[in-house]
Amino acid sequence: MGYLMYDSTTRIDFEDRVLAHIEVAIISKLRRRESFALSWRESSDGGNGRSTVWMDVSIPLRFRYEGSRPPKLDRDWVERLLSSASSSSGLLVTDEDGEPAPGHTHEKLL
DSSP, X not given: OEEEEETTTEEEEEOHHHHXXXXXXXXXXXXXXXXXXXXXXXXXXXXXXXXXXXXXXXXXXXXXXXXXXXXXXXXXXXXXXXXXXXXXXXXXXXXXXXXXXXXXXXXXXX
């Protein structure tokens, strides 16, 4: 289980394979300076809700993986994620089959 650190205050845990695919989609969009919403379903540990953050080049991000080997990327999956990111609802985190992929959010209280 890896994680995405968002704005140094929010950590979102995802399976490494899911994280690798959303990393490619996120970096592709931000490289073009395209902002978008990122949404995911919370795991049962996180209350089964849904969370959304705004992705922009001005917001610090860090991707951290549990495993040492990069997962093999599925080009079709990345394309579906990119298409989602370009929609009005933003990038909805899904697994390889297009089903919602859960994340678990940890937030620092300031």
